[in-house]
Amino acid sequence: MYPMSKLTAAKQYECYLEVAALLKSISFNVIAISVDNATANRKFFTEYLCNGALQTHITDTTTGQPLFLIFDPVHGLKNVYNNFQSRKVFECPPMVRNLPDGCCARFHDIIDLYNLEAAMTLKKAHKLTIATLYPKSIEKTSVKLATSLLSESTRDALKFYAVHEDKASWTGTANFLTLMIKLWNIINVKTRTKGKHKRDYTMDPVRSSLDWKLEFLREFASFLQEWEDSKKPGLTRETFFALRHTCLSLAECASYLLDHLGFDYVLLGHLQSDAIESRFGWLRQLSGANYYISMRQVIEGNIKIRALSLLKYSGFSVNEIDDVIQSDASRKRNTTDLAEDALADSMAESLLHLRWPSSNDANVIFYVSGAMARSVVRITRCEHCKEELVSPDPLAPIEMDDAFDYGAATFLEDVNRGGLTRPNDYSFELAVNCWRVFETIKSSLALKAQLLAAECQRSLFVKIIDRVTDISNCGQLLVSENYCVRGHDLKLLLVQRLFNCFAKNAIKQLNTEANQGSRQPAKRRKIAKLSSSSHQ
Numbered sequence: 363m364y365p366m367s368k369l370t371a372a373k374q375y376e377c378y379l380e381v382a383a384l385l386k387s388i389s390f391n392v393i394a395i396s397v398d399n400a401t402a403n404r405k406f407f408t409e410y411l412c413n414g415a416l417q418t419h420i421t422d423t424t425t426g427q428p429l430f431l432i433f434d435p436v437h438g439l440k441n442v443y444n445n446f447q448s449r450k451v452f453e454c455p456p457m458v459r460n461l462p463d464g465c466c467a468r469f470h471d472i473i474d475l476y477n478l479e480a481a482m483t484l485k486k487a488h489k490l491t492i493a494t495l496y497p498k499s500i501e502k503t504s505v506k507l508a509t510s511l512l513s514e515s516t517r518d519a520l521k522f523y524a525v526h527e528d529k530a531s532w533t534g535t536a537n538f539l540t541l542m543i544k545l546w547n548i549i550n551v552k553t554r555t556k557g558k559h560k561r562d563y564t565m566d567p568v569r570s571s572l573d574w575k576l577e578f579l580r581e582f583a584s585f586l587q588e589w590e591d592s593k594k595p596g597l598t599r600e601t602f603f604a605l606r607h608t609c610l611s612l613a614e615c616a617s618y619l620l621d622h623l624g625f626d627y628v629l630l631g632h633l634q635s636d637a638i639e640s641r642f643g644w645l646r647q648l649s650g651a652n653y654y655i656s657m658r659q660v661i662e663g664n665i666k667i668r669a670l671s672l673l674k675y676s677g678f679s680v681n682e683i684d685d686v687i688q689s690d691a692s693r694k695r696n697t698t699d700l701a702e703d704a705l706a707d708s709m710a711e712s713l714l715h716l717r718w719p720s721s722n723d724a725n726v727i728f729y730v731s732g733a734m735a736r737s738v739v740r741i742t743r744c745e746h747c748k749e750e751l752v753s754p755d756p757l758a759p760i761e762m763d764d765a766f767d768y769g770a771a772t773f774l775e776d777v778n779r780g781g782l783t784r785p786n787d788y789s790f791e792l793a794v795n796c797w798r799v800f801e802t803i804k805s806s807l808a809l810k811a812q813l814l815a816a817e818c819q820r821s822l823f824v825k826i827i828d829r830v831t832d833i834s835n836c837g838q839l840l841v842s843e844n845y846c847v848r849g850h851d852l853k854l855l856l857v858q859r860l861f862n863c864f865a866k867n868a869i870k871q872l873n874t875e876a877n878q879g880s881r882q883p884a885k886r887r888k889i890a891k892l893s894s895s896s897h898q
Contacts, residue, residue: 371405378406386424394430394615396635398437399604407431418611430615433604434635435549436505441601442542443508447497452538453594457585460541460578467538471531472511475519480871483800483864484726486519486773492874500653512542518777526772527722545582548575549612552631561779567627571617583609702822709809709822710829716798723797725773728785731793732774734859736783738852746846751856753786789856796860799823799830804868823861824854 366373378395385392397403408416411431419428446452452467473495479485489510497507510516520536523529547564551557557566568575586606589596597605612630619625645663649655655663719727735751774782785793800823803809816822844853 369400369402371402371410374402374406375410391425391427392422392429393619394432394611394633396432396434396633398434398635399441399600403433404600404604416607418607418614428618430611430618431607432611432615432633433608435608435612435630436634436636436639438601438605438608439512439542439546440503440505440508442597442605443511444497444502445597445601446511447495447502449595451595453596454538454541455585455588455592455594457541457581460544460581461537461585465534465537467535468531471520471535472516474529475516475523475532478523479519480874482723482726483797483804483867484723484730485867486522486726486729487516488867489513489515491870492877509546512539512546514543514777517543518773522725522773522776544578545609548578548630549608549634550631551629553629554627561781567629568616568620569627571620573616576613576616579609579613583607702816702818703825705812705816706822706825706829709803709812710826712806712809713799713802713826713830716802719794719797719801724794725771727793727797728771728790729774729777729782730860730863731785731789731856732783734793734856734863735785735789737859738850738855741855742846742848742850744846744848744850746848747850747852750846750852751786751789753784788852792853792856793860795830796823796827796857796864799827800861800864800868819865820858820861824857827853827857 382392397406404416408414411420417431419430421427422429446467446469450469454461454465454467456462456464472490475487476490476492476495479487479490491507491510493501494507494510497504501507517536517539520529520532520539524532524536544564547562551565551567553559554567557563564575566575583606586597586602586609590599590602596602612633615633616628616630619628644667645660646653646655648663648666649659652659732752738751739748771784774784803813803826813819813822844851846852
């Protein structure tokens with residue numbers, strides 16, 4: 363670490379020579395250099411390594427091997443997100459085989475999607491948050507916010523509403539996200555089995571210099587050049603430059619590793635700065651979430667990290683630690699059970715008019731209930747649980763009432779690549795029942811206050827569901843069997859997971875409402891401040 367007020371390309375070149383000499387002395391074979399798209403970094407590449415004209419690689423004078431120059435792909439993704447958030451509209455030219463008609467992507471479509479689902483208990487675009495739409499200055503460096511926007515859930519939600527909810531104008535934005543997600547899937551592969559696990563061929567490793575993924579990177583670089591030359595609304599000049607260069611460098615680097623060094627496959631996700639960024643993020647958190655850390659804090663943080671890493675050799679198993687924690691919690695819980703039972707009784711009696719979900723809500727309930735059923739089966743590892751919760755055969759579209767104009771399985775069918783779980787009637791009906799109860803509680807100020815004030819909200823919700831299923835005038839969907847042959851409490855396991863999902867979205871909404879003012883655009887905040895001053 364070098365304490366300095368301004369980083370220069372000359373200083374970077376000096377550090378590079380020192381580090382390169384050290385790595386060669388211990389027989390490391392350096393293949394690539396990865397930096398972000400800062401001005402000093404571009405100057406370091408262009409003027410000090412390439413003698414004035416940037417190239418995808420240079421030749422190492424001592425080894426004679428190529429040294430590939432890469433602008434960090436993760437930083438490029440964040441720049442695309444920040445450009446989209448600040449410029450609002452992208453007009454993309456056609457791209458052969460991937461975007462044949464071009465598209466017009468609007469950031470306001472993302473905002474409309476978020477507002478449409480903001481108050482929903484379950485959401486299709488569940489990764490979107492208010493911070494994604496209105497990031498603060500420090501948050502613009504967050505990869506999490508960029509991937510929450512450029513995610514499959516956001517794209518799938520846009521496509522669903524464009525087809526089924528009269529939002530045809532969202533199709534262009536969905537097509538742009540599809541293109542960027544494909545690019546990100548290709549350059550972010552870090553394990554050999556990721557594509558098989560995710561059932562997505564775009565996440566497979568690069569296994570040949572003739573692989574279609576490398577051809578896609580070259581086509582995408584040409585697409586960026588055409589987009590920039592067209593002068594249509596798009597990325598900044600620096601982002602166009604860095605992203606185009608990165609695509610070409612990654613393609614050439616992968617071809618070199620496969621053809622000249624004899625690699626069986628290449629994981630492009632390792633040609634980025636994630637590892638060192640993660641380490642420094644850990645060190646900053648250990649230093650009190652302080653961004654500017656000293657050398658002493660780095661040394662002390664490394665000592666803590668080593669101590670934590672040695673915990674697995676301490677002789678204590680995870681089950682033993684859990685037993686101690688759970689025994690202390692059970693003693694405390696026994697003292698509050700009676701009061702919680704009384705509160706559950708009173709809240710259950712107040713749930714007299716439970717509304718049915720709309721067709722839109724039913725689709726996401728069906729999707730989530732399948733995910734929760736799969737989670738239960740993974741935990742119990744019980745074939746009997748799987749028989750009780752999961753449908754092995756395709757189901758006919760489930761219709762809840764005459765108000766539905768399409769089946770509840772529509773969204774799941776749209777996004778399924780063969781790996782999603784289809785719930786059976788029991789799982790879906792229990793999920794609908796839980797949704798109806800939670801919606802009623804959320805819409806009542808008194809009931810919501812009682813739930814939030816409870817010591818253990820999830821335990822209280824489970825007891826309310828138990829009582830509601832015994833009340834005949836609530837119009838609930840009764841479940842026939844709550845236990846599998848081995849005695850696993852299927853109802854409890856499902857309700858707990860469903861509540862976690864409901865509560866996560868509810869807390870996001872509460873936080874959004876509490877921080878609404880701080881998330882307004884700067885111009886709007888200034889107008890509001892000046893308006894209040896003039897009235898005073």
